[in-house]
Amino acid sequence: MTKHFSYDITGTDGNARTGIIKTCRGEIRTPAFMPVGTAATVKAMKPETVRHTGADILLGNTYHLMLRPTAERINRLGGLHKFMNWERPILTDSGGFQVMSLAKLRKITEEGVAFQSHIDGSKHMLTPERSMEIQRLLGSNIVMAFDECTPFPATEAETEKSMLMSMRWAKRSYDAFHDGSDHAEKNALFGIVQGGVFEKLRRHSVDALKDIDCQGYAVGGLAVGEGQDMMFEVLDYTMPHMLQQKPRYLMGVGKPDDIVGAVERGIDMFDCVLPSRSGRTGQAFTPRGTVNMKNARHTDDPRPLDEDCSCSACSNYSRAYLSHLFRGNELLGLMLLTEHNLTYYQDLMAGLRDAVATQNLAQFVKYFHQKRALGDIEPL
């Protein structure tokens, strides 16, 4: 077991927790939001700017990186941290989700997933063993077990079959991860709870993973179309059975109110492309809800996007300017709005951490929803 990875829970409020995950690459304050650096870059952002928004850790995508530039090439070049100029912790997913959503001509067997690259049609195979190898080659600090992303909707029988295979793959991931390498010594493996929207299956998955001594656990297979109510319901009946002392990561989530509700239910870590992807389409997150910067009402507005935000976009520019950039398809618009959205997400996490630490979470959540209900500021 790694001596370089630990989780100290420093405060709780109801089911919510706050604390510090220690890794060989530095500390992660929880609840944490991990910006997504798909292809070894958080799109439209320099890594120092991502850090400046408050991010302690990035997520990298095994599927994208194995295809281009390849894990072997990144390894030859000194690993993912050096390659992308990010010295702090990196979590890599296992490739299980993207291979289902992006790859072509997939064939799933007990062995793993055979597929063709969406980039050039080249043939590849992802197995638990290969996923562990790739994540080791990348130098990932938090390695995710290889799982099958159960389609949604799926029947209980389909979901059970998929979950049981993911549990077998989790055991194979564990065995492959613990190869005696320096990488395994220093870094962590997280298991992934599956079971769709079926309480019995989620319970079964949690129990199966308890037999595999991972350093943390993710809840997978949510935010795939089931809706927030059902997602929260799954968390409500799943979380109480998960080990209390280990980090809990809700994969691919989510919208700001998804995150707030999941923190209330005991989740410690999140990742989502929403803030960065929305930033590139002109959609801004603010405490008063989302704002479309392409909307004509901004063209003469001298006010900042969010006067309480300290990011570059809000400190240095008017809504009129941001609107001008998006109307002209200027790259600076994508850069500034991505930076703003990531800042909003990190500020939200900082607020949640502080609220849990001071046991003011209920009040924080009430104010969060009240402010959103106001809607965007009135036109001048």
Added chain:
Amino acid sequence: MTKHFSYDITGTDGNARTGIIKTCRGEIRTPAFMPVGTAATVKAMKPETVRHTGADILLGNTYHLMLRPTAERINRLGGLHKFMNWERPILTDSGGFQVMSLAKLRKITEEGVAFQSHIDGSKHMLTPERSMEIQRLLGSNIVMAFDECTPFPATEAETEKSMLMSMRWAKRSYDAFHDGSDHAEKNALFGIVQGGVFEKLRRHSVDALKDIDCQGYAVGGLAVGEGQDMMFEVLDYTMPHMLQQKPRYLMGVGKPDDIVGAVERGIDMFDCVLPSRSGRTGQAFTPRGTVNMKNARHTDDPRPLDEDCSCSACSNYSRAYLSHLFRGNELLGLMLLTEHNLTYYQDLMAGLRDAVATQNLAQFVKYFHQKRALGDIEPL
């Protein structure tokens, strides 16, 4: 005459000069390269990063800004400096060049140029008076006289006719600029020498502009397809007749060796989209010539693009990473290579300034060409 604009030539070497242009927005070290901020943004760059590359002044395009977001809107929002978050000097062109190269259904008369927007087909008119008004609304620190961009190639008769109209327009620009406004008091007007590739016409244009007491003079109508030899020939016979004590600006130039040759011939200021536009297409400028980052030979190369360059791209990333970004069409690739290219241009200007100040220009130029002749570093 403005008290807020002056040019102190602090050193010469042959025909070359170095010095400081003082404006109400700060100093410009010459020879100076002005990055092009066409639509109120240097594409893919934050203004603080542009400043960090060493730029003292930006260029803004009257044609683009008058169409979107409009000069009136920028004026209502506090002027171009505030709008785009650039506190230092801005030079604006007159719109004369872009209206010829971009606008639709142009009709040129003695009054000015009627045209339709390339963005939405809306109808507009640019005259010397309107160009001065727009540049005043923007808050430009160096205003360019409105001129006709003579097509190339053109006969001597066509060129003469065009140049003579530009001289009449220069006088109208002067009269319109000096409207007693605070803007005219604080800022400068530059005239533009035309006359194509005909010595007699260039001489005539220089003399005509001497009658108009501008704070500086540009050489226009070059770098339009005549080639470097002919461009240098025009400078050779034009420059000796231009006023020695005023800034001289070679518009739209150019490639690094164009700039070096023009500095040798006494030019003080340059602008060109080349470093920023090339940065977005994967073309990098280095002391050893241009390098195409999309070339497959970089994919495994751990070395920086240019080991002697201090920009972000060269300090923090390998050629392999830059190549990866361009192969994946990642926005960070455009950002980093634009920053590198602008840094290269500013470093070149700093080298030229130092060489002129220390009267080592001949040696600097020799070394500049020797290094380029080496070509890019060998593959590993």
